[in-house]
Amino acid sequence: MKQSIFHQNLQWLNCGLNALFDFVYPGGCLFCGSRLSGWNPLCASCWKNLAGGMTFRVCLGGEDFHYINPPLYFDFAVACWNYQPGIETLIHRIKYQGGRRLARYVGRLAGTAMTSVMSPLSDTVIVAVPLHPVRERERGYNQSRLLAQGLSESLSLPVESNWLIRHKNTQTQTRLDAGERQYNVENGFSLKKKTGLPGRRVLLVDDVITTGATLNSCARTLKEAGVKNIMGFSLARPQTGPGQKGIFA
């Protein structure tokens, strides 16, 4: 009798956990829909497929950022993937479908993958491109900060969230051309804290890089405060350049 009550309770507990799980990830794995055995938002097989497509494209100055009016204030930037359908789904989920856990998870795994292709970063601080406070309130989170936290866990580097603030609540960049994007973000950032920056190295994180104008505007603010080196990091960048309109927000 005792055993049957125990099993009954176990069943209820199991049902409760499954319901909670389905509430958190109603569709199972984001890509294949399979039931997940843990709390990760993607199954191991789908992550393996995504990771297989990582290119870690290094974008330098010149042609890579020809839409930006010089100078370039960051040293270079890395994009984990070229922007393509599977990655578009991933980023859309992160940005618009409450993908907090997904953002952090992808940041952590991307950081781990990055260590296998790049020299270790040392003495570096991770800074996320901030959202305007109004936009962050609407969304409920800053996806770039969650990516930064994931990166911090795998790279063992600290996150500094008190350096930059976005004071210009710009309109969505989706329908803007390169020139408008640059104007939109110029002088859009300021320093929240003015000490401790000189001589530092920064990994500046944004979810997507298009023209690079947002990254450059943040980098300018940091450089003018004395930061020495800045490397940009993003999940994705269009392969054919920033001329594609309408795919980013």
Ligand SMILES: [Zn+2]
């Ligand atoms: Zn899957």
